[in-house]
Amino acid sequence: MADSKTNTEAYLRMYRQMVRIRTFEDNANQLYLSAKMPGLTHMYSGEEAVAVGICEALTDNDRITSTHRGHGHCVAKGAEFQQMFCELLGKEEGYCRGKGGSMHIADQSHGNLGANAIVGGSMGIATGAALRAKMQGADDVTVCFFGDGATAQGLLYEVMNMAALWKLPVIYACENNGYSEYTKTDEIAAGKITARAEAFGIEAFEVDGQDVLAVNDLATKLVARARKGEGPFFVELKTYRYHGHHVGDINREYYRSKEEEQDWKANRDPIIRFRSWLVEQGVASEDEIEAMNAEVKADAAAAVDYAIAAKYPEAHEVDMHVFTDIEHVLA
C-alpha cells in the first residue's frame, strides 16, 4: 500500500499546493472584478484540502475529471499558473489554446481529462476511463470530482451501477459544500448521500474536507485498493465554498448568511488549520511559511502579467480542432 504523505517534503508540498489554489483564485476573482477576464468563473476557495488531499495520492498517470468549479483540481493535479491564466483570458498559450476557458480547462499532461460545464457531465467519462484501465490491464485510477448538486443527476446512478458490477478503478469524490448553486443542499438531496452509493454495494466514506491530512490519508488508502481491483469507492467530503456560486454571485444573503460564511472562514479554513499544524509539529516555522506564501503570490502575479500581455489566438484558428484530421473544417 502506498504511504500517505508523512514527511516534511510532502507536507510542505501539500501546503504549497493549497496556497497556490487560494492565490490563483484570488487573482482570478480580481481579473473578473477589474473586467479583465471574459465571462464568469467559479471559485474553489475554501475547498483546497479536498483537491490537494486527493490529488497528492495520485500519479500523473492517474486521471481525474473535474467540474465547473475546477481550478483547484487543475492546480492540484500539477498544472502551471501561466497556461491556466492564459486559458482564463482566452489566450493562445492557454492549456486549450483559449478555446475552453475556465469551465473546460483540461491538462492531459497531468491526467486532467477536463473540467465540465454540465453538472454531472463527467461521471460517464471518469467511469469510462476506469473501464479502459481495467480492459487494458493498466493500473491507473480515475477520480471523478463532482459537487453535491450533481448527486441529483441520473447519470451518476447509471455509471455507479456499472462501476460496481464490473469493479472499476474509479473513486467518486463528492465535494459537499452545502449549496447546489443558490439552493441549500438539504433542500435538494433526500436521505444520506453516501447511502446512494451503498445501495450499489459501493463502499462509501465521509471525511472532513477541511482537513487535508484526513483527506489524503483516506485517498491514499482508497487509491491503493482501487489499483488492486477493490474499487469502486465513494467519498463525501464536507467542505465549504467561500464565494458565491460564481464570481458574480455577490449579494447572496437570501440563501446564505454572512455569519455562516464568517464562521467557516475563521474556524474551519483548511489552509489556516494546516499551517498551524505545521508550525506546532515543527515542520516549518512561521517565517518559512510566510516566505512560501510570498513566493506563490509573486509567481501568480507574474503569471497574470504574462497572460494579460499574451496574444489571442489568430482568427484562422476558429475552425481548427473541430476534427482531428481536417485542419480547417470550413475551408
Place this chain on the structure above:
Amino acid sequence: MREITLSKAVNEALAEEMRRDETVFIIGEDVAEAGTPFKVLSGLVEEFGTQRVIDTPIAEPGFMGLAVGAAMTGARPVVDLMFGDFLFLIMDQLCNQAAKIHYMSGGKLNVPLVVRTNLGATRRSAAQHSQSLHALVAHIPGLKVALPSSAYEAKGLLKTAIRDNNPVVIFEDKLMYNDKAPVPEEEYLIPFGEAAVLRDGTDITLIGTSSMVQVCQKAAEILAAEGISAEVIDPRTIVPLDEAALLKSARKTSRVIVVDEGHQSFGITGEIAGRINEKAFYHLDAPVLRMGAMDVPVPFSPALEDITVPTPEAVAANARKLMSGEMIDAA
C-alpha cells in the same frame, strides 16, 4: 462476387477491426450472447469474449458516457445504440461531451468512438422505434455522420469509422439488415466525404441517402422507361459532405430532387437543396425539390405509416413535374 446481407457485412467489419486493433470494443445492450435484437453481432462474443463485447444495463446515457471516457484514454469503443430513437437519451454525452472535447481542449484530447445505430420507418414499430434522426446529429459540429445504403457500403464505411480519430455516428437502415449485396472477400475501406454516382444521367439528379438510395434507383428505372435520364448519387456521409460531387451533377442535369428519410422540415434535404441553390443556381432549370418523411410522428397503422415516407413512384412523379416545368405544391 459473393453476396452477403448488410447484417453480415456489419458483423464482418467489426470482427476484422477487432482482430486488427485490440483497443476496439463493443458496448451496449444485449450485444453479447443475444447479438442484438437484429442478430447483427451474433458470434462476436464467442471470438472476442465478454471483456470486448460488453453487455450493459439498460442505461444509454451511462454507457455512452463510459465510451467517451474510454475513447479519451486510449480505447476505441463501438457503441451499439439499439434504436436510433434512443439518440435523445444520449444527447448530452454525444453532443455536449464527445462532439466538443477535441475542440474545447484546443486539439489535445481525442474521442475516437463510433455510435452504431439505425433509422427507417415502415417496420410497424410506431413513433418511438422508427425515426430517422441523422439530421439532429449532423447539426452538431464535431460529429461525423455516415449513412450506408447497402451491405457493401455498410462494411466499408464502418471500418473507416472505427479507424477515424473522431466521434462518428453511423446509421444503418434496419429494414435492410437482410438485404444482400455483392461484398468482396478482400479487405476494403470507403473513405468519408466521397459521394458515389450510382447511375449516370443527363436530365435530372436524384440525391438519395441510406434507405432512400434504393428508392431513387427504382425511380430512375421508372423514369428511364419513359425516356427520362436520371442520375443517382449517394453522398454516403453527410458529415463530411461531398458538396463538389453534388454540385457537379446539379450543374450537369440542371434539375435536382433530394430524398432522405428524416423529417422534411429543417432536415438533410433542405440543407443539401440550400447548398445547391447557393452554389449552382444559375445552372438550374427548376427549383431544387426536397422529399423527406412527413412532418408527423411515425404512425403505427400500416395504412398510415406507408404514406409518410417517399416512394419510387412519388419521386418519379415529382421528376416528371420538374421535367415538364410544372409547379410543385410545397409539402
